[in-house]
Amino acid sequence: MRVFVAGASGAIGEPLIAELLKNGHSVVGMTTSEARTKILESQGAEALIVDAFHGAEVEAALRQAKAEVVIDELTSLPKEQSDMPKYAAGDRRLRIEGGGNLFRAAIASGARRYLQQSSGFFLKAAEGTLADESSPLDINASPSVAASARTYTELETRLFSSSAIEGVALRYGFFYGPKTWYYPGEAAANMVMRQQNPVVGRGEGVSSFVHINDAAVATVAALTAEPGVYNLVDDDPSPQAVWLPAFAKFVGAPKPPHRSETEVTAIAGEDVVYYATKLSGASNAKAKRVLGWKPRRLQWLEA
Structure with a gap:
């Protein structure tokens, strides 16, 4: 199958290209970097070196x-999580404007299927339940989460x-594994090493992670599966109070401190509190059933 990957230089680009090729697909990667070419x-x-903002070129x-x-993995994300506010507008423009050019070009050029990167961590589910594919994204969350x-x-x-x-x-x-924020020596690991990521309040916000290589495997499986929405998350949705101390131990960091919601709101803002206390984890039941997908266990829960 002829597969076009936009965002081939992003975090998932390298493992996705490798998985596509391993499965016998012919792959064209779109990038803006000569080195990445x-x-x-x-x-x-x-x-192909292509500017996503030039529709005719795309x-x-x-x-x-x-x-x-066509697989749309277009993002513009920083190496450090703390720089997200500086990147947010550019990232949105790339996904909406650049991705819009890609989507229209895919239709015009006769592609039969379009795979779109979306979010399995900003979903809204009833309290105490996991979000499924019918769950909406939480557009009424804290400011930057709602914007995303x-x-x-x-x-x-x-x-x-x-x-x-x-x-x-x-x-x-949330991606983890090599060249992601959640990997030894990378952004999230460095934050817990410096004790800059506390357990907030009861830390009941549930995060769903996925190893970058497992995400690539599921993406390739989705090339031929029924169209629709798939939650590509692992089997271990975990409250912050569980996964964060385990992650700290995994990367050799000190045990994270505890802070109250009021204290963290004053210091870091509403979004940090939302991540720690309001996130709904997601169910991967559909992806496992339809794609035959078997993600690995969240790595630091095994440590």
């Missing part, structure tokens, strides 16, 4: 690629707006 070619993929690339399936939820809602609405192409929404959990 060489890496993609060394993996065995074709590479369409020309897709016509050249003769893609049957609105962006993902727009992406999913666009994805299913046309009968001319099959849509698949990939609601990934």
